[in-house]
Amino acid sequence: xLNVEQSPQSLHVQEGDSTNFTCSFPSSNFYALHWYRWExxxxxxxxxxxxxxxxxxxxxxxxxxLNTKEGYSYLYIKGSQPEDSATYLCAFYLLxxxxxxxxxxxxxxxxxxxx
Amino acid sequence: DSGVTxxxxxxxxxxxxxxxxxxxxxxxxxxxxxxxQSLDQGLQFLIQYYNGEERAKGNILERFSAQQFPxxxxxxxxxxxxxxxxxxxxxxxxxxxxxxxxxFGPGTRLTVT
Numbered sequence: 001x002l003n004v005e006q007s008p009q010s011l012h013v014q015e016g017d018s019t020n021f022t023c024s025f026p027s028s029n030f031y032a033l034h035w036y037r038w039e040x041x042x043x044x045x046x047x048x049x050x051x052x053x054x055x056x057x058x059x060x061x062x063x064x065x066l067n068t069k070e071g072y073s074y075l076y077i078k079g080s081q082p083e084d085s086a087t088y089l090c091a092f093y094l095l096x097x098x099x100x101x102x103x104x105x106x107x108x109x110x111x112x113x114x115x
Numbered sequence: 116d117s118g119v120t121x122x123x124x125x126x127x128x129x130x131x132x133x134x135x136x137x138x139x140x141x142x143x144x145x146x147x148x149x150x151x152q153s154l155d156q157g158l159q160f161l162i163q164y165y166n167g168e169e170r171a172k173g174n175i176l177e178r179f180s181a182q183q184f185p186x187x188x189x190x191x192x193x194x195x196x197x198x199x200x201x202x203x204x205x206x207x208x209x210x211x212x213x214x215x216x217x218x219f220g221p222g223t224r225l226t227v228t
Binding site: 034044102104 | 158159205214216
């Protein structure tokens with residue numbers, strides 16, 4: 001069974017705090033690692049797609065790193081704002097070939113930023 | 116707005132019934148994916164179509180089927196519905212099948228009573 005694990009499950013921080021979450025995934029058959037942001041009552045929205053070991057991506061105050069050899073990715077949010085409150089999902093794109101390629105999602109980290 | 120549309124937004128039906136969920140992908144996207152999100156579970160991949168052909172299958176029950184039409188819209192058919200099928204069903208689309216980012220629709224909330 002291939003699992004994508006995210007920690008922590010939930011996080012409550014104060015406005016202005018910086019925070020980070022972890023995504024662990026199998027290191028074999030790796031093709032890509034996705035991060036999505038999912039606000040309540042909306043649909044998941046892509047933040048990053050990372051494919052190379054050592055990749056670092058940045059979008060505003062949010063950045064992510066990737067280590068495919070040890071099977072983990074970190075998502076960082078600098079100076080959290082209330083509008084950052086959401087569930088952050090990571091997903092591992094499994095490459096077997098043909099009909100078995102698929103995106104396996106973790107259960108997410110729920111971030112609540114208090115003003 | 117991701118550009119992916121799903122109808123209906125909400126659906127309430129009884130056990131044993133059959134329903135069809137519809138998805139239109141973003142303009143230019145050839146791949147369509149269906150996901151199920153049940154209470155206390157993460158997004159579960161059901162099935163993927165690319166340019167009309169089935170490309171990948173996940174944990175899709177035999178009572179469920181899908182297809183992608185020549186205009187690239189897709190339908191997910193759920194039959195012999197059970198209470199446990201109550202969930203949020205998302206459709207997503209992407210340009211190709213090479214593991215790139217997926218654009219999610221607003222979802223269809225199915226309630227089976």
